[in-house]
Amino acid sequence: MLKINYLEKVKKGITLFDGAMGTMLYDKGVFINRSFEEVNITNPKMVSKIYKEYVEAGAQVLTTNTYTANRINLGGYNLADRVEDIIKSGVLLAKEAAGDELYVAGSIGRAPNGTSYKEEIEALTEQVKLLIDCGVDIILFESFSDIDLLLELCEITKKYKNIPVQAQFTLPPVAPSEYIKLGRLYAQRLDRSKFTDVIGINCTMGPAEMLEILQDTINFIHKPFSIIPNAGHPKVVDGRQLYLSTPEYFAEYAKRFLDGGASVTGGCCGTTPQHIKKMADAVLSLDRGYQHIELAQVEDGVEFKTPLPLEKRSSLGRALKEGKWIETVELVSPMGSDISGFMSRVKLLDQAGVKYINIPDGPRASSRMSAFGTALHIKQSSNIEPILHVCGRDKNLIAMQADFLGAESFGLRDMLLVTGDPPKVGKYPDVTGVFDVDSIGMLDMTKRLNSNVDIGGASLTSGTAFVSGAGINPVAPFIDREIERAFQKAEAGAEFFISQPVYDIDLLSKFIDRIKGTGVPVIIGVWPLASYRNALFLQNEVPGVEIPKEIMTRMEKHSDKESARRDGVLIAREIVASLKEKIQGVQVSPPFGNINTALEVLSKDIKY
Template identity: 30%
Template sequence: MKSLADALRDPTWIIGDGASGTALMAAGIDPAALPLVPLRQPDTLMNLHLQYLEAGARLLETQTFSANGSKLAALGLEADVVLLHRRAAQIARHARDIFGEPAWIVGSIGPLAQPVASPVMESLTHEEAVDYYRPVVAGLLAGGVDGFIVETMSDIPTVLAAVEAIREESLLPIIVSFAFSPEGATRYGLTPEQAIEAMGQLPGGPPQLVGANCGSGPAPLLDAVIRMAPRAKDLQIPLAAFPNAGQPAMVANHVHYPASPHYVATMAPALAEAGCRVIGGCCGTTAAHIQAIAQTLQHMPVLPQVRTWNVEDEHAANETMGSEGAPEGIRQLFGKRFVVSVELDPPRGVNPHRVLEAARTVWEAGADAINIGDSPMARVRLSALATARLIAEQLPVETILHFTTRDRNLMGLQSDLLGAHALGIRNVLALTGDPPGIGDYAHATAVYDINSIGLVKVLAGFNQGQDASGQKIGGHTAFDIGVGVNPTAEDLDHEVLRLQQKLEAGAGFIMSQPIYAKEQLERFLDRFGPLPVPLLLGVMPLVSYRQALYLHNEVPGITIGTEILAQFEHVQDGTALGIDMACALLDDLESVIQGVYLVPSFNRVEPLLPLIAYIRQKFSTKKRS
């Protein structure tokens, strides 16, 4: 999936989502508790995101509009602001994973409880405002947003504080949206002309989009957009529009928004013609409004559709994967080239399009293999086996199936493994699996009839023509058996012992947990000795200081040294630094590894492409024994 920055540069239309607050209140949530929904009712929020995706939205806003510390205090609420925003972003990403199509998540940043630097009203200083916004930005980045929307703004000083807090930490795209009344100005008297002029002079450059939301119904909002359009065109700033479903009124003790989906949608072509690149909805709009907008704009250029698998694709894939090109097992590559494998997680739902698109992207960039997680972190995902098969049907690339003993008894796991072999899967990474207690189904029962060592023995037995009980299986499988190792384990003697047992059981290659310093692997090898089988080194390039802190403190098996953390602490966008560190790590360890196992941050493969290109340029001509 392309980045949001690239998508916004394309001459295409992106449909935004609709209201979250009014929709959640309609679902029975207390208005005073709306900022805490990501922590208290995550499933309700995720289902709302899914409704908008199914209606046609491809830009989702996090439920964080009033979640800054200033607003929470004014509402009498308390919460960990960083955690609240991280969870909101994760819930939106979860919904996107379930939906399976390309979509982008933008972190919603609303006004503070007071204006900023006002000459006539009690207000916050610029420094105080930036301090309120910093944890907001930190949480959204930790949750993996693709960009930010600074929305429902009424004054320029608040915009300046929010944008400064964002740009201190990130180079991701920013949308700034103002709320204009039907009279044509914000609550502090800012006109559309003044707003767009100020955005053209924003320190650090204008935002990627400027627009209008809330404040009024579709017709007054269209008027505000038209007033911004000439100067926006001069400044080459695309516009965005998120109208309310009309002016609200109290009907039978309930807030009622009168504009129907059909009426709101009739304004969409005019908004598009005025220069709006993103069109969605605000207060009172529902999934029906978004669906009507999407249908109205369908005759205009739309986002490219992800390639859909069908019978014709299967035939084409089979033609590509003829007898000469069909994958035969990853060990055929060792000794011929430096192997590059990329980890992809299956989707959270039934739609595999996004993971298939990612697989094609990394294969075209030069990846030799794609390894597929088996519901990692004990969270429910599409079957890893089904995902591996779908990828193999479309691409002549090796797939490495992660296979855990957590969810299957001894009989079931043997049946699935035999089925995998019948479907052409040859590479299996034998894992015990994360316990259910850390995932979505803490009450689920783990099986663990055997551990990863026992699973290696089962696979090796299949290769010898018999099952776990010694019964003949009518032939010999040809599994290439991989195992994991954690070079940074606290109990290094235990980790060494387990790897020895895995190798004795029949393992043919090793994949390590991600490491960040050559000393981490050297320390393990000093204790273990030379490895008798190929090693794929785990590498997960860091992208930010917040991500590094999260991985170091909350993800089992990953250790990031203080020296590396210090290098990221004051870097605005750490993507390039993370890639440089990964390249240097591979340079340092090239003599003891036979390949690399790349793990993308937030399931985004595009940042890995420069690293794959570097590997292919430097290592592809080098043979490994």
């Protein structure tokens, strides 16, 4: 299949570049005292093999190994007379790997420090023309901190040929308080130029810092934005400069880039095919899900029947309708097929009077029983009503509809509908997500099924009576977008919200105030901290979790695990008590499945 124009591709959805070439060449034994670009002519098979790895990882754009292939840089290696040969070979190798479906970006970086402005313009202009004449799809300017120079080169490029120009800046060393402001300034200058098509930032920073720049900048520009970070900050280990951010960490941020409105992403220094593979799993599958599949128009003669009243659908529906306080515990389904240990914990919750259990459908690859099967065991063997967690990751629309109808036949009516995260690493690293539809689409679907109409627009002989909820994230990096989606979820039929666990009471309170207009009851999620070590892990390793300093200080004071656990319970109770006038319930996610911790959070008469 032939590729569409690059700019059309960028506007249609996320576009994924490859990762670092220099990092890979170095790992394969090319020393830093050599020109990496020279390898195009001295060992082209090595370069081709690296491209093949990036193609297999899911990259959609391959960057030519020509970043410093200009006359001045190559002159430092006595290769000034080989500029044309190195560029021609670099483009040919990338094009052979790209085939007819992938894009080739002609990479251009800066000349060495100390080069005069005039000399640099001349050298890079030569490089631009050679790359274009060799047939690249895009001219990619990378890591420019001199915006005047970058703008002049963009103009020179467009006047030579009307080819897509992607202009990426990097930031010079500035105070931490200044880099976000400078990032927006650079982006706005590039955005105003009539000679740029895609603008963005790459290099010098890891994903966390670049996310901050994206958050600050995206609403002030009009052109597609590219964000291509390093794999964190390098550290020297045994004399080698290494980037220690894991591919999984990188992929978490790639998803946030997509959520925040970035059109292009990929990897810079320190990234490998493993990073790009995880990014592809994260952003390409999610990107498909964000392109909503429209449910079919209703056939002639088909009428939407009035759904069963909310209070008659389930105990949860009745509690929601009557404004009663709701308490639910989240339990992860068991490993393997033996349900006995899991059900012993369910029995304890049942004896304690817990009315609802939420069964999450987690993305981490492991041999766990399905949420559907687990919920069925709970319903058949206890007085507890299960809330079935359903995500759009694993099944297409037809399979999802079949499961919904099956759930109704067993009386499983309480649903928490979420888009879901991409599959993560485990023993099944190549598993992919489906994402035919996101949570809003699933809410539309269950609303339609409740009215006796299927996704194809035909009448059902018997419909469903679901109580459909949705997730909300009060600490989403792009909070305005999260607020907007909350209102969209309400319009699509959400009858309750369950929040991600949040430790900042003020932040959570403000978020709840902003979505009050949806009219949808909010059940807040709490995760009682088990220890200071547990708090550190959540704070530093789980993107999106922010624990206030006073809570961290409080947890650090405990010298034994039990006192720390008890204080974690009290902190969770304090969060709930502070917000009780604004919410209709709480969901407790006990760390390590500790039922006693969950019950202590919910206890009416706990005293320490």
